[in-house]
Each structure stands twice: as structure tokens, then as C-alpha cells.
Amino acid sequence: MTDTDAIEGRRDRKKRETRQRLIDAAATLFATTGFAETTTVDIAESADVAQRTLFRHFATKEALLYGDMDDLRIALRAALESRPGDEPVLEVVRQAVLSLADDHQRNADRRLLQARLAAAVPSVSAYSRAVVQASWEREIINAVALRLDTDPIADPRPEIIAGAAMSALRVAIRQWTTGGGRADFVELADGALSAIADLTSPGAGSTDH
Amino acid sequence: MTDTDAIEGRRDRKKRETRQRLIDAAATLFATTGFAETTTVDIAESADVAQRTLFRHFATKEALLYGDMDDLRIALRAALESRPGDEPVLEVVRQAVLSLADDHQRNADRRLLQARLAAAVPSVSAYSRAVVQASWEREIINAVALRLDTDPIADPRPEIIAGAAMSALRVAIRQWTTGGGRADFVELADGALSAIADLTSPGAGSTDH
DNA sequence: CATCGTAATGTCAGTGACTGACATGAGTCA
DNA sequence: TGACTCATGTCAGTCACTGACATTACGATG
Structure with missing residues (x-):
């Protein structure tokens, strides 16, 4: 349908899923707890990854909110x-x-x-x-x-x-x-x-x- | 001439001068060393005040660059x-x-x-x-x-x-x-x-x- | 199917912007 | 002079973000 589906392997799929989990976890936490009150560690744990992984996917906390x-x-x-x-x-x-x-x-x-x-x-x-x-x-x-x-x-x-x-x-x-x-x-x-x-x-x- | 000169006392003058020293020190350091390479402690020391004082005058490092x-x-x-x-x-x-x-x-x-x-x-x-x-x-x-x-x-x-x-x-x-x-x-x-x-x-x- | 290269993630130890709490000293005013 | 205010200093802390290195999971290739 698009042009980005050049046979996506398991590795790429997992990466995309991790990214999406981070986006969703962040949105949920921001909505319930507030933006400043939510730490990037909270978000990472909620998405079950290390904080370092979060910052490999998103340059800033704000980019996470607009990840989609x-x-x-x-x-x-x-x-x-x-x-x-x-x-x-x-x-x-x-x-x-x-x-x-x-x-x-x-x-x-x-x-x-x-x-x-x-x-x-x-x-x-x-x-x-x-x-x-x-x-x-x-x-x-x-x-x-x-x-x-x-x-x-x-x-x-x-x-x-x-x-x-x-x-x-x-x-x-x-x-x-x-x-x-x-x-x-x-x-x-x-x-x-x-x-x-x-x-x-x-x-x-x-x-x- | 303007409307902000309601007899400025020594205290207000010193505050304004401190603010201006911070702005100028920041501009000089940014120009010579770079924005990211200059720390707020550098700027504060260059203006001869404590870092805490810098952040009482300016909310962020960026605000300091646009202080004027x-x-x-x-x-x-x-x-x-x-x-x-x-x-x-x-x-x-x-x-x-x-x-x-x-x-x-x-x-x-x-x-x-x-x-x-x-x-x-x-x-x-x-x-x-x-x-x-x-x-x-x-x-x-x-x-x-x-x-x-x-x-x-x-x-x-x-x-x-x-x-x-x-x-x-x-x-x-x-x-x-x-x-x-x-x-x-x-x-x-x-x-x-x-x-x-x-x-x-x-x-x-x-x-x- | 064993192997090897590579890309994603984890771990750890930073750096530096920014903040709250409290102390101090200079400026102002009665 | 004495009380009061306000700018500043000090100090300890939080947290976003980063570099370096180890580890694990994929994926290609023989």
C-alpha cells in the first residue's frame, strides 16, 4: 500500500513495536499524570525498555509526545x-x-x-x-x-x-x-x-x- | 522618555545592570565558544554572579540569548x-x-x-x-x-x-x-x-x- | 545448520540545565 | 538608627540527555 513495506523482518517489526509502545506509554502517562510530572524513566519502564532505548528512538521528551x-x-x-x-x-x-x-x-x-x-x-x-x-x-x-x-x-x-x-x-x-x-x-x-x-x-x- | 523610568533607585539599577551583564557575557561567550559549549556556570562567572542568580533573571539559556x-x-x-x-x-x-x-x-x-x-x-x-x-x-x-x-x-x-x-x-x-x-x-x-x-x-x- | 556480521538494546557513569530551601547582605523607609 | 524588603549567595537535589562499552537477537551466507 505504501512504499515502506519492503518485506519487514522480525527485527524491524520489533523496533517499530518498541517505538509504538513508547509513544502509547508516554501518551497514557502524560494524560493521567501530566507532562512535567512524568519522567522518561517512568515512560521507559512502562514500555518495558531501558531509558537509553527511549532516547535512541526519540531525541527529546517532546518528540515522544509527537511521535506519530x-x-x-x-x-x-x-x-x-x-x-x-x-x-x-x-x-x-x-x-x-x-x-x-x-x-x-x-x-x-x-x-x-x-x-x-x-x-x-x-x-x-x-x-x-x-x-x-x-x-x-x-x-x-x-x-x-x-x-x-x-x-x-x-x-x-x-x-x-x-x-x-x-x-x-x-x-x-x-x-x-x-x-x-x-x-x-x-x-x-x-x-x-x-x-x-x-x-x-x-x-x-x-x-x- | 519611556514610561518605565519611575525614579529608579540604586537597587533597581543594580538589578538591571546585573541583567545586562548576563546578557552581554552570554552573547560574547556564545559567539566565541558556541552555544552548547558554553555552560550557564561559565556565563554566571563571566558576569560575576552565582548561577542561581542567572536563573532568577532568565528562565532558560535560550531566554538569555534573546534577553534584549x-x-x-x-x-x-x-x-x-x-x-x-x-x-x-x-x-x-x-x-x-x-x-x-x-x-x-x-x-x-x-x-x-x-x-x-x-x-x-x-x-x-x-x-x-x-x-x-x-x-x-x-x-x-x-x-x-x-x-x-x-x-x-x-x-x-x-x-x-x-x-x-x-x-x-x-x-x-x-x-x-x-x-x-x-x-x-x-x-x-x-x-x-x-x-x-x-x-x-x-x-x-x-x-x- | 553453524557461523559471523550487524543492528537493537541494556548497563553504567557521567554532564549540565534548572529548582527549592534557607542564609546573608545591601537598599529603603519610617 | 532600626525594621523591613528584596536581590543575591550557598547548597543539595532532580531529571533530561549522552558517550562508551557489553550483550543479545536477527539475518545473511557458507
Whole structure:
């Protein structure tokens, strides 16, 4: 189905399982005991591995909380690449953001935990912004630059479009989190994204109080 | 001149001086020895205080590197508030970003050091994005919301405009840093900011490869 | 199936950021 | 001068994270 299933042997499977046990153990402990209150030794013991093994799988405690985010970034990239080449850029970005909506609905508990900890713990907030969201932003920048046939280093437009999109996404995530994950993420995202389109067509950049 | 000079006594002055000595000692050591290679004990000794005193002034090692950024945020706010009420929002944001340009030209060495460390050290990058830049972004969001007479929590437009502006600012800072601080920051910022205006008038959000 | 190389994990002993508790001394104010 | 406050010093501790080395489990190869 994907491209990473090149006949996985027992060794690779065990490694992947250990990694997943660590992620799940961490999420459970963070949810019940709190982020700061949970030590990496606690998590390692709960996953039945040595602390050293934990740090071979994850560089930081924060990375452990967001351990399942690589899949999400890959899904985002896939969504960006799957759109027809002549589709308007904003629509491509919209579809990409909506691919994240799907995930949030399916993994609501985990995403809510991450969002709540990001709101409460500075180091988690920093990781979320500077690592997780920045990686999404880079995917969008590259995809937009490709479609505009431009150099994302010299031309600021891809980065600006991506920045606006990420802000819309953050608004949607915040509203979704505030509502306890009960609201329809697609609606929220569409609402925020439409504000970008409003900027690009009417003169919303001028006075209108 | 400002509003924080409510007759500063000797005690407050000494506290401020200690804080400044820590900032300068840290910058010097970071520049000569490297960020990771410099310990907080080194910095404290270089500033002739106890390590405990360092951590009473700054919560983290990263905060120490960006210890002079509060002034910058205050300047940004002042720039946002000083613009006439009927000025177009994008022009207000432009003036605010340009107020940061002034500072970068004046404190080029310090800003280059911060930018270079942010590019090289993950924890510094995270702090820069999630603390420093996020605080600027909040200032812009609030100012834009005020001018659009809208609620920045419910209405996504202020946050999206601020997100686009922050992306433009990041592009300008990156280009300025890449050029060793020799380029004209105002030109770079104007170049990046004009890409926002391009989005709001012509149909740059559609196909145009 | 025995063997050998390799990759994952365990063990152990650090380093260094950061914190709480308590002591001290300088600055301020009556 | 004397009481009071607040910045700082001292000290001991916790915990995230790392390097070095030993060990065990896989997997390929004869």
C-alpha cells in the first residue's frame, strides 16, 4: 500500500513495536499524570525498555509526545502532490489542510492531548510550533513553489501563502480544541481558509471597520 | 522618555545592570565558544554572579540569548499604535515590520548572532519561533483586530494577516542574515511585504506558472 | 545448520540545565 | 538608627540527555 513495506523482518517489526509502545506509554502517562510530572524513566519502564532505548528512538521528551506526526506530514505531502497541476494554488492548500482534518477526527484523543499540553507547557508549545508545524509549513512552501514554478528561497510568495495557511490551520485547531474536539474540523478549517481567499479577492487589506 | 523610568533607585539599577551583564557575557561567550559549549556556570562567572542568580533573571539559556528582545516587542507595539486610525491595515503592518528593520541595522552583530544560532541550534530555533516571533505575532494580531474592529479569537482574519506578515519578516531576516547583515533590511522587508499586497490585489492565488 | 556480521538494546557513569530551601547582605523607609 | 524588603549567595537535589562499552537477537551466507 505504501512504499515502506519492503518485506519487514522480525527485527524491524520489533523496533517499530518498541517505538509504538513508547509513544502509547508516554501518551497514557502524560494524560493521567501530566507532562512535567512524568519522567522518561517512568515512560521507559512502562514500555518495558531501558531509558537509553527511549532516547535512541526519540531525541527529546517532546518528540515522544509527537511521535506519530511523521505519518501526518507524509499524508500532507501526499495530499499536496495528488492534486491536478492546473488547480488553483489556494485550492491545493485547502485540500492539504483538510487532509489534516481527517486525521484529527480519527485520532481525536491523541490530538486533543497534544493540543492541551501545547497550550499548558512552554517546551511542548515550542516543539509543536518549531518542529511539527514548521515541517508542515515546509511541505506547503515546497509544493506551492513547485506549482508557481519559482524558487522558494528567493521568491517570498510561497512562504507567505504557507504562512497564511498555517495561521488558518492554527485557528482551526484552536477552535476545535476549545470545543473539546466535538466540532466539525472540516467546517472550522474551511471557515478559516476562506478568510485567505477573502484577502486575495476583495480589498480586505484596506479600511473597513 | 519611556514610561518605565519611575525614579529608579540604586537597587533597581543594580538589578538591571546585573541583567545586562548576563546578557552581554552570554552573547560574547556564545559567539566565541558556541552555544552548547558554553555552560550557564561559565556565563554566571563571566558576569560575576552565582548561577542561581542567572536563573532568577532568565528562565532558560535560550531566554538569555534573546534577553534584549522585550525592548523590540515594545517598539513593535509602539509602531503599531502610532499609525493613524484610517491607514490601510497592510500599511500599518508594513510600518511595524520596518520598525524591526531599524533595530536590526543598529544592532546588527547581536541580531546576526541570534539568527545564526537559531539556524544551527534546534532549541534556539524553537525559542525564536515559539517565544520571540510568537510574541511579535500576537502584537500584530491584536493591533489588526483592533483596526478591523473584530474579535481576534473568533475572526481568523487578523491572525492570517499576521501570519503572512511574519512569514514575510522571516524571509527578510533570512535573506539579511545570509548576506551577513550587509544588505539593506528595509529593502528586503519591503520586497517580501509587497508579495502580500500582490496576493490581495491581482489573482496571485490562482494558476500563473 | 553453524557461523559471523550487524543492528537493537541494556548497563553504567557521567554532564549540565534548572529548582527549592534557607542564609546573608545591601537598599529603603519610617 | 532600626525594621523591613528584596536581590543575591550557598547548597543539595532532580531529571533530561549522552558517550562508551557489553550483550543479545536477527539475518545473511557458507
